[in-house]
Amino acid sequence: MRRLLTALVALLMTAALGAPALAESPGLVSRPGQYEGYAPVLYDEWVRTSQYVPTRDGTRLAVDLYRPAVDGKPVDRPFPVVWEHQLSRASRAEDGSVSLRGVTSGMADLTAYGYVVAFVDRRGNGASFGTMTGYHSRTEAADAYDITEWLAAQPWSDGEVGVFGCSNTGDAAMQAATVGAPHLKAVFAGNYSFHKYDAFQRGGIRANWGVGPNRTREEDLRNLPVDADPDGTLLRQAVEQHQANTSLRDMWRAAPYRDSYVDSVGTRPWTEYSVATYREAIERSGVPLYSYDGWDDDFRKESLVSAATLSNPHKVLIGPWQHCENQGFDIVAERHRFFDYWLKGIDNGIMDEPPVHYYTGSFDGTGQWRDTAQWPPRPSARQTRYYLADGPTGTVDSVNDGGLTRDRPRGHGGKDDYTVDYSVSCPDPVDQEQTCPQDAKGLTYTTAPLKRHTELTGHPVVSLRLSATSADGNVFAYLSDVAPDGTVRILTDGRLRLALRGTQRAPYDVLGTPWRRGDTADARPMPSGKAERVDFDMLPLSSVVPAGHRLRITITGADVRESDRTEVSPAPVYTVHREPARASSITLPVV
The missing domain is CATH 2.60.120.260 (Galactose-binding domain-like)
Incomplete structure (x- = not known):
């Protein structure tokens, strides 16, 4: 019944918007990394705007919005929203070239299919005000709640919100699932740590990551100000607040054990900053999760442990990649499939597939993709x-x-x-x-x-x-x-x-x-x-x-x-x- 209703809704939408009906398309394709026919292209333009959004404690966070557009103007109708809790949503390089996260990530392309895509600088980063205390603190998690609910309440939003990210923003995406935001309906997170101690301090030994960002004032000032701050006055004020950010290298040095208490942040960082600590809250939310990683990434066990532990609907993808890479695989299409299913109700079959999709490689660089209902695959190993x-x-x-x-x-x-x-x-x-x-x-x-x-x-x-x-x-x-x-x-x-x-x-x-x-x-x-x-x-x-x-x-x-x-x-x-x-x-x- 759901598949039939989905098809009828899609036919009506495409007919009303003048796009080809699905029945006339050459075929429907929905498999890992490939997605065609289920979601017609509705728009061929987007517009980007930026603004500050205050959180519950008054800290102003910089937000970029990418909205579907026609003739250079945003479409005045509500859409689902997907967003990333970023470190730098938009910046300028030394040579003057502009880097927009919506473009470099490819996620602005989802506007063509009827999504609003947002990028939010975390407090103490980018053009946002405030200071970063610790690494994925509960304050940042509360910010994720506030941003999710703000996005859901806007007139251009239909109230269905998803979050995505990779590495530190993958962690941030998972943290968003720990706070019970009512309108958060899907999380797509890559290369994150389920428990930071197990990932960063694996075997009790620290490794050379989890200590950034470490930007100078000059580097910070290359972040783009929001639209209402054309001369960068507010950006300069925000950058001054960033100077009080936690030194993550010093913090981790002061925490050699899982139960270490660090005075500078007033907490046990391995516990407070780890997704695993909030397992019950994530499971209570019931929010569907999609985790992905690469066989050449040091965090690859974390996605598998997360999926094995949490009772939420969960997909896992592991490819022949290094950290946050996805060569040969369309990760934007895969996010699109997942968000279409959970935010638009399009029955594209993604949740009917085996939950784990992984790549088996060989010395010469060849290999094949496989599926399994459980990890490790049994009983073959x-x-x-x-x-x-x-x-x-x-x-x-x-x-x-x-x-x-x-x-x-x-x-x-x-x-x-x-x-x-x-x-x-x-x-x-x-x-x-x-x-x-x-x-x-x-x-x-x-x-x-x-x-x-x-x-x-x-x-x-x-x-x-x-x-x-x-x-x-x-x-x-x-x-x-x-x-x-x-x-x-x-x-x-x-x-x-x-x-x-x-x-x-x-x-x-x-x-x-x-x-x-x-x-x-x-x-x-x-x-x-x-x-x-x-x-x-x-x-x-x-x-x-x-x-x-x-x-x-x-x-x-x-x-x-x-x-x-x-x-x-x-x-x-x-x-x-x-x-x-x-x-x-x-x-x-x-x-």
């Missing part, structure tokens, strides 16, 4: 244990190379001593994506050439029996695909601070992986000379390793993405044990 062993087991290219085999160690087994090498580096800067290979800086364990193509889809888990000459330190593990010519492609990685090696039961669904609370009381020094069990998961993956290639695990004590590394002199020595009673291994999700 088999948890298969590979043991760290004596080497070499095949052609090797590292002086530290040992073997990686399905056979448990026998006899007296063995062990490998490793002096932590802090000189890790990459030829190019590394951000949220995978690091570069560090095989010469650690211990490596490599399989014999694979006899058949081997697919790995799921969550690898490393289990080491490790002793150390230091009471604390960091351990990193990288899983790589090694080609016959020696070329190394990192598939995934894991990390753990040794003092936080103990595991606890997670308060949300972590997909069967080891979880650490990471509170102050959980820190325990490594006992001198005693082998401890050190288990940690690697980020999820879906990749085919071709026949003739080899799998390699590399163990190091340093990573190029670390923040605030503590280097010990002399460098500590880690001993990886491989005896039958103290075997070290990696469990791989082999399909």
Whole structure:
């Protein structure tokens, strides 16, 4: 019945507006990244206006509005509204060129289909007034409530509101779902953290992100003022208020544990700023969610954990991308599909599809898209244990190379001593994506050439029996695909601070992986000379390793993405044990 009503409404709308009726279109297409025929093009123009909107505490936020237009004038009828809680909705580069978020994101294109699209500078950013205290604070979440309800109440709005974003704006989109705004009907969020500690402080180790934006006054003043501020007087006043923004780098340095309290922000930041803290509020809202990420992004587990934990209607997309990228996939079309379904009631079938759409890639850059009703896909993946062993087991290219085999160690087994090498580096800067290979800086364990193509889809888990000459330190593990010519492609990685090696039961669904609370009381020094069990998961993956290639695990004590590394002199020595009673291994999700 709903599909029939949707078709009738679409036919009536298109006939009334003079557009081709759906029945006359060459076909209807609605699949991930492709959307045709369900939503006719209604307008070929948009107009952009900007203004300040006050929040409940009087802070003025800068808002850009993109509205459908005819002959240069906005259409005087109500539409659904989708918006992004931005850091800079509009700015000018040093060369004078203007960057409009509505254009660079492609989202202004939705005006053609009868949407109003809005971009709002968060307080303390862009042309907005106020200061940014912490990272995704409850004040910002309250702002999201106020903006959502303001957008819903405008005469050009029909009251149906969706929010979208990626990275810090993806987090902001999810935060908008925590405050119960009555008119928020859909959230499309990418590359966000479900729990900031698990994402930013994964394994108890800080990485080099989550510390911006850090703009100078001069950079801030390149943000475009709103229409009512042509000479930038108000912008200059706002920029002065930004100077009191929280130093996120200093804040995170003051919060080494999940329960750390930071005086400068007056809260426990890992708790207050994490979406997971407000799970019950999100579920009470019932707002539908769409999460997306990439296999080369460091936050990719977070979308899967979010979907597994929350009871809301949920879609997940994971492609062969780095942070907030979507090469070869029309993310605007996918947002359009999702918002059409939930904001316009167009039954385009998006929610009838399997909830998880993911890409399985290979060494040569080829791959295929797949669908699954649950993650990890079951029952196709088999948890298969590979043991760290004596080497070499095949052609090797590292002086530290040992073997990686399905056979448990026998006899007296063995062990490998490793002096932590802090000189890790990459030829190019590394951000949220995978690091570069560090095989010469650690211990490596490599399989014999694979006899058949081997697919790995799921969550690898490393289990080491490790002793150390230091009471604390960091351990990193990288899983790589090694080609016959020696070329190394990192598939995934894991990390753990040794003092936080103990595991606890997670308060949300972590997909069967080891979880650490990471509170102050959980820190325990490594006992001198005693082998401890050190288990940690690697980020999820879906990749085919071709026949003739080899799998390699590399163990190091340093990573190029670390923040605030503590280097010990002399460098500590880690001993990886491989005896039958103290075997070290990696469990791989082999399909």
